[in-house]
Amino acid sequence: MNTSDNQFDIVISGAGAIGLISVLLLAPHGFKIALIDPKPVKTLTKVDDTRNIALMQSSLNLLKHLGIFDKFYKLSRPLEKLRIVDATNRLLRAPEVEFTAQELGIDYFALNVPMGAILKTLVAQLPQHKNISCLFGTQITDIKQQANQLDFTLADGKNISGKLLIGADGRNSFARQSANVKTTTKKYPQTALGFAFKHTRDLGNISVEFHRKNGPFTLIPMQNLIDGSQTSLVWSETAEKAEQIKNLPKDELAVLIEKITQGIVGKVTEIGYIAAFPLTNINSETYAKSRTILVGEAAHILPPIGAQGMNLGFQDAAIAAELIINAFSMNADIGSDDIMKKYNQQRKLDIHARGKATDMLNVSLMSNLLPMQMVRGLGLFALQKSVSLRTGIMKKALSPLGVTPKSML
Numbered sequence: 269m270n271t272s273d274n275q276f277d278i279v280i281s282g283a284g285a286i287g288l289i290s291v292l293l294l295a296p297h298g299f300k301i302a303l304i305d306p307k308p309v310k311t312l313t314k315v316d317d318t319r320n321i322a323l324m325q326s327s328l329n330l331l332k333h334l335g336i337f338d339k340f341y342k343l344s345r346p347l348e349k350l351r352i353v354d355a356t357n358r359l360l361r362a363p364e365v366e367f368t369a370q371e372l373g374i375d376y377f378a379l380n381v382p383m384g385a386i387l388k389t390l391v392a393q394l395p396q397h398k399n400i401s402c403l404f405g406t407q408i409t410d411i412k413q414q415a416n417q418l419d420f421t422l423a424d425g426k427n428i429s430g431k432l433l434i435g436a437d438g439r440n441s442f443a444r445q446s447a448n449v450k451t452t453t454k455k456y457p458q459t460a461l462g463f464a465f466k467h468t469r470d471l472g473n474i475s476v477e478f479h480r481k482n483g484p485f486t487l488i489p490m491q492n493l494i495d496g497s498q499t500s501l502v503w504s505e506t507a508e509k510a511e512q513i514k515n516l517p518k519d520e521l522a523v524l525i526e527k528i529t530q531g532i533v534g535k536v537t538e539i540g541y542i543a544a545f546p547l548t549n550i551n552s553e554t555y556a557k558s559r560t561i562l563v564g565e566a567a568h569i570l571p572p573i574g575a576q577g578m579n580l581g582f583q584d585a586a587i588a589a590e591l592i593i594n595a596f597s598m599n600a601d602i603g604s605d606d607i608m609k610k611y612n613q614q615r616k617l618d619i620h621a622r623g624k625a626t627d628m629l630n631v632s633l634m635s636n637l638l639p640m641q642m643v644r645g646l647g648l649f650a651l652q653k654s655v656s657l658r659t660g661i662m663k664k665a666l667s668p669l670g671v672t673p674k675s676m677l
Contacts, residue, residue, distance in 0.1 A: 276302045276401070277602065278592070279420060279430035281408055281443050283312055285321075285383075286564035286581040287436030288390035292334055293589035293675065295397035297596065302428055303400055306407040313387040319462045319543065320490055320500035321386060322347060322378040322475070325666040326676040327582040333675040336389060343385040345491050346376035348473040355478040355485070355528070362479070363652045371659050376473065377666055380488050380500065403428075411446040416601070418559050432603040433560045434588065436581075439550065441566035447558045456547040456630060458483050459510035460572050461503040463542040464490060465525065469534025470497040478528065482506050483547075483630060485528055486572075499533060501525070502572045504547065504630075514542050547571045549627055551619065556611040559603035561588050568619050570626050580622060586673040587614050618669040 278294060280287050283305035291303050305312060323331070323340070331337040348369050354362040369377040394400055403422065410421040417429045435443025444451070460483075471489040478485040483504025490498045505513060513521065522536035550569040555562050564581035591610055595602045650657055668676065 273401075274426070274428040276300050276428060276430040278302070278432050278434060279304065279408075279418070279428065280434045280436060281305075281441075282436035282438060282564075282566070283307070283391075283402075283404065284436060284438065284564070285386050285390060285578065286585055287434070288387070288394075289330070289334075289582055290434050290436060290563060290585040290589065291400055292390065292393055292397075293330075293585060294592065295400055297593050299399065299592075299596070301400050302403055302430065303394075304403045304406065304408060304422070306405065306423075308405040309402070312404060313384065313391050315384045315387065319383045320380045320464065320488055321383055321578045322380050322488055323582075324378050324579045325374070326668060326672070327579050328379060329676045330582055330586055334393075336393060339389050340379060340381055340386070343389070343491070344379035344381040345489050346473050347378040347380055347475050347488070348376045349475070350377075351474060351476045353476065353478045356481045365652045365658075367658055367662055371655060372662055372666075377662065380475075380490060382490070408442055408446075411443075413558055417603075431559065431601065432592065432607075435560055435562045435566040436564050436585075437566055439565045439569055441562065443560055444552060444562055444566050447560040447562075449557055449560075449562065450553045452551050452553070454549040454627065456549070456571065457506055458504050458547040458571075458630075459507045460545045460547055461505070461510055461514060461542055462501070462545065462572070464498055464500050464540040465522075465536055466493065466496050466498045466538040467533040467536050468496055469532065471499060471532065476529075476532065480504075480528075482509065487529065487533070496537060497533075504572070507546065510544060514544055545572070547630070549623055551623055554612055555584075555615050555619070556608035559608075561608070561611055563588060567615070568623065570623055571630050576622050576626060580619060583618065583668045583673075583676065584615060586675045587611065587668075587671065590673040590675065614671045621669050 277299040279302045280291050281304050283303055291301055294301060331340055350367040352365045369375060394402060406422045406424040408420050409423050412419045417431050418433055419429050421427055433443055435441050437443055471487060476487045486502045488500045490500055518539050521539055525536050548569055549571060552562055552567050555567045563584035567584060570576050588611055591607055592602050595607055
């Protein structure tokens with residue numbers, strides 16, 4: 269690289285979904301951007317599991333803003349209803365609660381999209397932007413902060429610089445470590461299993477969440493196949509039990525799924541690759557520092573309850589992009605302490621509130637304490653009886669708390 273080739277406005281570390289959304293939001297505004305990921309380009313869109321992601325309304329609005337919503341819609345299943353079923357088998361059982369998009373005056377509250385399709389669709393947009401330099405098959409190994417920029421050393425020996433780093437490099441973020449950002453971690457005695465399976469009875473556009481004593485068992489319908497239906501499952505269990513389930517013969521696992529789902533999926537005919545994720549709640553002490561903005565799992569990790577993780581990451585990317593674009597339009601420093609402060613302020617409420625909510629729900633499911641079970645049961649009873657309460661909860665779940673960036677409106 270010559271001098272002009274290695275100087276960038278923005279360096280983005282991580283070309284997962286959140287890093288890709290970040291670069292696509294920023295590229296149309298003329299920034300010179302380096303997108304870095306250790307995966308070679310041929311394997312960038314490959315995922316080793318069959319997980320699906322429920323993208324909520326604010327995330328869908330973001331895709332519309334980018335002009336790629338139709339590409340996602342063709343690959344997805346709209347979710348019109350969410351049923352919550354108490355399957356804890358405890359003395360105090362909560363009533364079944366149903367949330368419907370119709371109560372909000374919308375056709376659906378989310379689209380369920382395969383993770384692989386999300387990555388392929390986003391990567392396919394990169395060649396349209398000549399100001400993006402894709403540095404794939406390498407990674408950042410060292411970062412030095414200068415007065416007005418960051419200097420980066422890459423694993424392949426290249427040296428580049430940038431005014432701002434967006435850390436989208438996941439839970440073991442080097443960007444976060446380099447900025448000396450500490451985290452708080454809460455580990456749960458559970459593991460989440462994520463996989464897709466084929467079955468004979470269609471769920472319709474209805475997601476069903478069975479609340480079980482070791483965590484939720486969530487069914488999210490996928491696009492129908494020619495030869496039947498398919499559903500994405502996120503299943504939380506104790507770590508020991510999850511390991512046993514993962515190693516069950518597929519025919520035995522199929523029977524177990526049929527039993528837990530109380531017949532609503534019919535016969536389970538095929539089970540895909542099973543991914544396992546130890547449940548943790550990780551939060552960074554700050555989300556922006558030293559010319560570094562953290563997005564997605566580099567900033568926060570939540571248990572897979574309520575489809576919060578990916579949607580929070582989209583919100584991170586949208587708010588960061590809006591702050592950067594506004595600063596650039598006023599000829600201000602895009603990596604200034606002022607930008608860092610504003611990003612922290614605008615993300616803190618949303619991330620903390622959702623982290624607390626998912627933690628409380630998870631703990632309430634596992635608790636054997638009668639008072640905790642009573643509180644949970646009364647809460648669900650109130651939701652069952654009150655349309656205004658249900659719609660209020662749904663509105664908060666579907667959009668960012670606090671500041672909503674224009675790209676998500």
